[in-house]
Amino acid sequence: MNPIINKEQIKKILIIQFRYIGDIILSTPLIKILRESFPQSHIAFLVEPAPGEILEDNPNIDEIIYFEKRKDDIIGSYKFFRSLKNKKFDLVIDLVGTPGTAWATFFSKAKYRVGYNVRIRKYAYNLITSDDTVERYSALKKLVLLKKIGIYKEEYKLFLKINENHRKFAEDFFNINNISDHKLKIFFAPNSKIPTKRWNKERFAELGDLLNEKYQAHVIILWGNPEELKYTREIAELMNYKPVLMPKVMLKEMAAVIEKCDLMVACDSGPKHIGTAMEIPTVTIFGSSMDILWNPPGNDKFAVVKGNVPCIGCGLNKCDHMSCMDNLKVKDIENAMMKLKQNGYLLL
Numbered sequence: 001m002n003p004i005i006n007k008e009q010i011k012k013i014l015i016i017q018f019r020y021i022g023d024i025i026l027s028t029p030l031i032k033i034l035r036e037s038f039p040q041s042h043i044a045f046l047v048e049p050a051p052g053e054i055l056e057d058n059p060n061i062d063e064i065i066y067f068e069k070r071k072d073d074i075i076g077s078y079k080f081f082r083s084l085k086n087k088k089f090d091l092v093i094d095l096v097g098t099p100g101t102a103w104a105t106f107f108s109k110a111k112y113r114v115g116y117n118v119r120i121r122k123y124a125y126n127l128i129t130s131d132d133t134v135e136r137y138s139a140l141k142k143l144v145l146l147k148k149i150g151i152y153k154e155e156y157k158l159f160l161k162i163n164e165n166h167r168k169f170a171e172d173f174f175n176i177n178n179i180s181d182h183k184l185k186i187f188f189a190p191n192s193k194i195p196t197k198r199w200n201k202e203r204f205a206e207l208g209d210l211l212n213e214k215y216q217a218h219v220i221i222l223w224g225n226p227e228e229l230k231y232t233r234e235i236a237e238l239m240n241y242k243p244v245l246m247p248k249v250m251l252k253e254m255a256a257v258i259e260k261c262d263l264m265v266a267c268d269s270g271p272k273h274i275g276t277a278m279e280i281p282t283v284t285i286f287g288s289s290m291d292i293l294w295n296p297p298g299n300d301k302f303a304v305v306k307g308n309v310p311c312i313g314c315g316l317n318k319c320d321h322m323s324c325m326d327n328l329k330v331k332d333i334e335n336a337m338m339k340l341k342q343n344g345y346l347l348l
Contacts, residue, residue: 010112012087012091013044014093014108015043016092016104017046017096017101018046018067018069019047019050021051022272022273022294024047025160025270026158027045027095028139028158028277029143033143044065046084047066049066054160054252056161057163058161085108085109087108090111091149092114093114094115095142097116101115105125113125114127114129115128116145117130129148132144136297137295137296137297139158156297158296160255160277162256169249169256173257183216184263185218187264188243189271191224191228191231192267194289196288196316198231198287201231203329204235208243209239215348218244219241221235233245251274263281263282263283263340264282267284276296283303285305286306286313287322288314290315291304303336305333307324
């Protein structure tokens with residue numbers, strides 16, 4: 001360990017990441033490494049309720065602390081952050097460095113506070129690191145924080161635990177919708193709140209029809225909020241074959257449905273990372289986001305498709321031309337599926 005850290009003094013650890021679904025899942029390798037390094041310590045995770053479900057039943061976490069942020073309730077947030085000192089954490093690791101997470105770290109009054117060198121927020125920490133400058137998988141980039149406490153292990157396998165109740169939900173869902181285990185089952189996650197991450201609905205519809213006509217596949221389509229439901233219904237209405245739309249579900253119920261599928265086709269979004277954690281063969285469509293950051297390296301079970309345009313991976317949330325997505329054809333997805341078949345991950 002780093003000489004300024006006394007490992008024996010670390011009895012209670014807090015990890016902070018309020019949101020989002022994908023970012024929470026991508027934190028699970030770091031959690032596992034911390035547990036291995038501090039097997040006797042109490043490890044807590046501070047998170048908002050909706051994505052926090054992902055962490056339930058994680059054997060490497062002793063406590064989940066839920067932060068319910070209310071819009072414009074600055075005083076409520078302040079009181080909550082101040083209350084963290086009563087937990088008497090010895091080590092706090094801020095995985096993101098937003099104003100809120102920095103305040104939570106500072107008010108914890110932990111002896112060791114690890115965070116990023118970000119403008120004025122860096123003063124919330126006494127162990128400060130710069131972001132990993134190497135462009136690589138986000139689950140690995142987070143581990144730069146652990147180096148400040150002398151932990152240099154690297155691991156990026158994601159973890160999500162579901163139970164028999166979740167699997168029972170998936171089984172019932174398949175039975176109610178007459179989805180046969182003897183046919184190809186393909187899960188679509190076409191939505192993203194960032195427009196530049198979404199493939200167009202006409203292509204998704206064309207892909208769904210092709211998969212049904214050519215491979216007799218069942219297609220299941222996910223949505224998460226009313227706007228996404230509208231987009232998902234528009235995809236379904238464009239299809240000749242009518243897919244199965246997921247109902248409103250909890251995250252782990254979704255994970256159980258994904259687990260029963262043969263393939264996932266997704267935009268870069270939280271559900272895509274759930275599919276990775278469930279180790280389901282996946283074709284991810286990338287536009288404005290960089291696949292090197294959001295797709296696990298060195299694993300041909302998780303295929304990437306992206307438009308052959310100069311601006312690919314631009315990082316923009318809005319675009320006037322969306323050439324990266326327009327450049328992608330249904331055939332590109334099918335070609336990626338063929339590679340998954342050749343590598344033994346998919347039976348067609």
